[in-house]
Amino acid sequence: MKITIQKTMNVQDPVRAHSTDAGLDLCIPEGQGCLVRPGAVYTINLGIRVAIPDGYYGQLTLRSSAGRRGLTIPNGVGIIDSGYRGDLKLAVAAISDPVLVAAGERICQLIILPRPVVDVEAAPVEDDTARGEGGFGSSGGAPAARAGRLTIGRLMGQLQNAAARYGNDTPVAVLADDGTDYEQGGGLLIVNTVKTGCAGGWDQYRADANGTPMAVIS
Numbered sequence: 551m552k553i554t555i556q557k558t559m560n561v562q563d564p565v566r567a568h569s570t571d572a573g574l575d576l577c578i579p580e581g582q583g584c585l586v587r588p589g590a591v592y593t594i595n596l597g598i599r600v601a602i603p604d605g606y607y608g609q610l611t612l613r614s615s616a617g618r619r620g621l622t623i624p625n626g627v628g629i630i631d632s633g634y635r636g637d638l639k640l641a642v643a644a645i646s647d648p649v650l651v652a653a654g655e656r657i658c659q660l661i662i663l664p665r666p667v668v669d670v671e672a673a674p675v676e677d678d679t680a681r682g683e684g685g686f687g688s689s690g691g692a693p694a695a696r697a698g699r700l701t702i703g704r705l706m707g708q709l710q711n712a713a714a715r716y717g718n719d720t721p722v723a724v725l726a727d728d729g730t731d732y733e734q735g736g737g738l739l740i741v742n743t744v745k746t747g748c749a750g751g752w753d754q755y756r757a758d759a760n761g762t763p764m765a766v767i768s
Contacts, residue, residue, distance in 0.1 A: 551662070553600055553601060554600065555599070556598065558598065559581070559595070560581075561596070564660060573609075573611065575613070575659055577654055577655060578594060578596075578651055578653050578657050579596065580653050582595055582597065582653060583655075585649070585650050586642055586644045586649045586651060587644060588645070588646060588647070591624050591641050591643050592641070593639050593641050594639065595639050597637065598637065599636065599637055600630065605664065605665055606664055606665055609629060610623075610628030610659070611659050612657070613657060616658070620649050620716075621642050621645070621649050621651070622644075622645055623642060628641070630660075640658050642657075645716050702765050705765070721735075735767045738765055738767055740764070741757050741763070741764055742761040743763075744756060744760075744762070
């Protein structure tokens, strides 16, 4: 399988650092270097076009060296369809501190993968599997922060991991009053509560002086 690559800017040729590497390293073109500041998404034109054969598609993934410096791709991975013929562009954001990306720097990798043919059928989805509707930590990973499951000890471990990855100054958010958006938390409170029921899989509580202490972020 062969792909065709055309450079549209002054940029190094995409290359594999090793013959066994999965992806081609892509660099920042001349004039596309920038300081990526937290709180915004930056789009970097990679200065190349690529023709991917039908039956395949491309993925743009951040290099691990860029991730260690605090960069991330907001949508996780870039998808390049075989019919796309424009310049490849990479969306990046800084997790905590500003990150300088300089011209000539290897920033991401282009990986070519087979595209399976998938037919979609509208029909009832059977849920009689061992896992059923279990998700978000149901198979032993980190559990979601749900009432009745998250404890101060477990929260401390999760916060220590987050601080090590993203820095001690990373804000903590809580649900806003409308229940759909988030706002930055102000502090940790200990409130005595009693359980009142369960809705949508979430345990519900109310404050009660005679209840059990519970940590609340407000």
